[in-house]
Amino acid sequence: MDQNDLIMRPITGPEELDLFTRLPYVLDDELADDLADGRRRPEWLWVALRGDRLLARVAWWCQAGDDTPFLLDVLDIDDSDDGSDGGSDDGVDAGVALLRTAMAEVVPAGTRPPEYSRIVPPDWRDGEVTRRVVENRMAVLEHLGARLFVERLRFEWHPGAPVPEPAGCLAFRPVHDTGELLGLMTRVLDGTLDAHSRADLTRMSAREAAVRHYEDELAHYRSPREWWRVATLPDGEPAGFVTPARNDYNHVIGYLAVLPEHRGNGYIDEILAEGTRVLAAREVPRIRSATDLGNTPMANAFLRAGYVNTARTISMTWD
Template identity: 55%
Template sequence: MPRDDLTIRPLADAGELDLFQRLDYVLDDELADDLATNRRRPRWLWIATRDDRVLARAGWWGGPDDEVPASFDFFDVDDSLPVDEAVAVGVELVATALRHVVPSGATPPEYGRFIPPDWREDPAARQAVETRFAVLERLGARQLVERLRLEWRVGTPLPKRSTRLRFRAVADREELITLMTPVQQGTLDAHSQSDLASLSPEAAAAKHFDEEFAHFESPRDWWRVATLDDGEPVGFVIAARNTYNPIIAYLGVLPQHRGHGYVDDLLAEGTHILAAQDVPRIRAATDLANVPTARAFERAGYVNFARAVNFTWEH
């Protein structure tokens, strides 16, 4: 039911950013630059207030030329509220904002949130996370995946480079899609599994390229194919820089070459490529359920500094 004591609205302009930031989240320091570069718009940043108090906020992100946002990545409630009230306020805010932010009949963009790595063991963190989950679930979203956020830091010893594989640059989009297509066989990645429920492996690979890889502004010669001595491809690694960080965006071993530990060779190569750019850190992520890949990152010196959760709405 509508709450007469609430005011729910988008920001009037960028000058109201301080109002949006009365609640806090780890990405707050990116907001001003995102507004200046049109990756966020005041009409995509919503608040629920009572008198002068901000009780909840929600925000969406998109490319500078996007007419509609590509992701939903800010959602906070005042955690000093009773849980039932916090959920009710959150539901009303997000439901109202979605009616204005997302075109009628369109599926809302995926929601993603960074959370502490020990959120289940910390009572306050657990309550905050579960309150937000409850809001999303009441609005029809479902949790797709929980992921480990990983980071290699300057000063950490670099993993040893492969002595059994050769590396060359990826030739072009077609070669990468050709390599990605079989890699999805038996994938443990929840996003890929979701894509494969409605797309062929080739179409899913093309979607991944066009929606993510094509937008990287870093050099494509950082993308490497690993081969045996005779030139037969074993796998590939995509080292890149996104809008905010240098990242290991993707790595994959072809099915016929799995079981030989080549993931370590690929990850070492990608880490060396990025470390050579004098970066302060290298970020990566993998699904909580993808234990083999998580262990490869651990062996390469990456630390799990946070987790991420993703919720989706049914198409």
């Protein structure tokens, strides 16, 4: 592909979303609200054009009010010419050129590029087309030095699914304050199976990792903190916690954990059931959550609780 005939630029504003969404993706319906609410900026949404044909697009996301992008969550290419006939792969080539150009403008110099995340079908490896779509986008990132970090399972609960009654082994109370929650979050990092937490622990202390997780996610929830629950044993000793919540898009089971000394007793089911009851009582349209593919205990707990695996997420990072 001759890159000289490519026009690579950010969109001018919401009025160009029709151009940006010529290549479809599941997040397209959120883009307008994200722009209006400050979670995206026009200068973070880039397109690669050859004439009127959109060959590639990329977009970054942040928490409202932040000045720098937090996540690269849209990267699409025109898959109509994928090189399967032995010719050049214009889509991948255009994606590489666009991402390289856009990153130079969007990502602050000298900083690590934001993580890449893409929602994919739960069985994406089983079909030739779906597998090629995912692998083509991963190839773009790999050309620029990124590597696969983790694959995650996305779950949903819908009204009508059973909500387990309390089993009685644990009691539940609201979190006293931020300090208590941070203390519990610090403790559960011992032996964690979560890839992001494990990576954090190679760069910072458990307390610092807990604070970072809290500030990056939990502090931004729109819902009351009174929804959060600490699970306790009959003597009042904490055994775990759960943070049912509403983020910018959905009601979620944001964080669920069992303290290390109480793992292996089946408490994960009771704690998840409590978080589900908190949200189900408010007649929410759905509950979403996710866990790493390798976190088999958590994945199985979701399935036992009536959650359905609706998708996966591919995450890639730069070293």
